[in-house]
Amino acid sequence: MASTGSQIMADEQQLQVLMARQPIYTKSQDVVAFELLFRDTDGNFVEGLKDEDATLGVLLGTYSSITKGGAVQSLPCFLKVTDSFLLNNDVPELPKQNFVLEILGHSDVTPEFIARVKGLAQQGYRLALADYDPRDPKFEPLLNIVHVLKLDIQLLGLDNIPALLQRLRTYQLELLADKVETQEEFRRCLEMGFALYMGYFLSKPEAVKGKKITGNKVVLLELLTEMQRxxxxxxxxxxxxxxxxxxxxxxxxxxxxxxxxxKREISSLSHAISLLGIDQIKRWVMLFLTSTDKTKPDELTRNMLVRGRFCELLAEMLGRNEPINHFIVGLLSQLDVLLDMEMEDLLSQVPLQQDMKDALVGRRGSCGELLQQVEHYERGEFEQLSRELDKPFYEVAYRHSLNWAQQVMLAMQQA
Structure with missing residues (x-):
């Protein structure tokens, strides 16, 4: 059974950092790495890692883990690094296979800085360069050293990128399209030949007019309707x-x-309900409603699971009524993307209470407010978080939600 928020806060180690992760995709929308969104208590990117073995252990144990093909794998994390972090020669012993060090565009590219970056590359670190501006000559020496180049497609403009890619061909670079916000932008970047992709393009539905929910999803909706009676x-x-x-x-x-x-095997659904209660079975019916077919990437289901559990835990920690409803709202918040339907059309076919529909469409009420908090957290907008909870509570709840989603993905893949 799922642990309560208070149990989790008692059991889990509280860190003095806020961390979230953003997936980095291949052309086939498989996740191959995560960018780490990181702030310590002073608002710094990475300084909080220097003397923190505990933070590093959690980072490697949870934030880099993913379920793929019924097994747990560890993926590399892109870690943004400041000039002082690099130049003070006190980069902690980061496992080279687990991290890509991401150099920021506003770095002061001095001869000393270039020598340090070159030294890290020679030691076997993979390096990425963000915020690249083709008009600024300071970046030229770095293009011969780094392995991955991030191009902000919103800043550069999609129409200007083909000519830029021609110029970059002489360098042996893996190109990452950053800030890809729609499926159409993803398709255009795909045609240009980018190897890697970041952004919220997976969160935008490509709505098909008049589409109806079909297949076993109909039975699941009938089950939900019955459970509401x-x-x-x-x-x-x-x-x-x-x-x-x-x-x-x-x-x-x-x-x-x-x-x-x-402790013992459950042999029928009625047995499961009598033992676990309708709310727990409702949770699993919801999970199967959100499980994807092969046309959508696993990351979408994973994110829906994380959101659902995160919303539920925040509701418990804040003493809100009906934490299960917060779970359902978080879980269903991307069902429009999964089914390629507008949220309003979708909700006309889904038997939910009106307050939950209001939360999903307009982020209103307790469920909508906490869903918005979760969306801020997963985007690394930590300054937008409510002050009702201490910051470490958010990180523990998010970390637990990542682990919980991983367990559930494994169970669903094996079912």
Whole structure:
């Protein structure tokens, strides 16, 4: 069973940093690395890592982990580094295979700085350069040293990029398209031959007019409708689930998995409901509603799971009513992207309470407010976070949500 917010705060180590991660994708929208969004208590990028073995351990243990093909893998993290961090020669012993050091565009590119960057490359560190401005000659020496070049497509303008790529061909660089905000921008960058992609293009639906929810999603919606009825029983819910035996089997596989740590096997949905309660089964019905087909990348489902759990934990920590409803709102907040439907059209077919629909469409009410907090956190907009909670609570809740989502992805992939 899922731990409560107070249990998690008691069990988990509290760090004096805020960290979030942003995926870096390949052409096929697989995640191959994460950019680390990092602030210590003084608002610095990386200074908080210098003497913090605990932070480094959490970073390597949770923030770089991903579930792929039913197994857990560790991916490299892009870590933004300041001039002082590099030049003071006190870069901690970062495992080279786990980090890409990201040099910032406003760096003061002195001969000393170039020598230091070259030395790090010779030691085997992978290096990236952000905020590249083709009009500024200071970047030229770095292009022969770094491995990855980030190009901000919003700043440079998509129409100007083909000519720039021609000029960059002489350098042996892996090109990363940054700030890719729509599927159309992703397609254009794909045609230009970028190797890597960052941005929120996965969060934007490509709505298909008049589209209806189909397949086993219909059975899942019927289950949700029944679960909302005050007179619903374990038997009435099970009767609907039996319309799709394969789905019932998958739900039972997940409930019996390590994610629940049950002492004995559950053999029927009515048994599961009597043992765990309708809210827990509602959670798993929601999870299967959000599970993706092969046309959408796993990262979308993963992010929906993280959002759902993060919203729920914040609701518990703040003493809000109905944490399960906050979970559902966080989880469904990208269902429009998953199903390629406008959120309003989608919600007309999904049986949810009006306050939850208001949260999803207009970020209103308790659920909408906490969803907005979660969106700020995952974008690294830490200054926008509410002061109702101490900052370390956010990081612990986010970290727990990453781990929880990983467990659930494993269970769902094996079901």
């Amino acid at each position: 005050p007179s619903a029983t374990a038997q009435s819910i099970e009767q609907i689930a039996l319309h799709d035996p394969a789905l019932t089997y998958r739900i039972l596989r997940v409930v019996n998995s390590a994610a629940f740590n049950l």
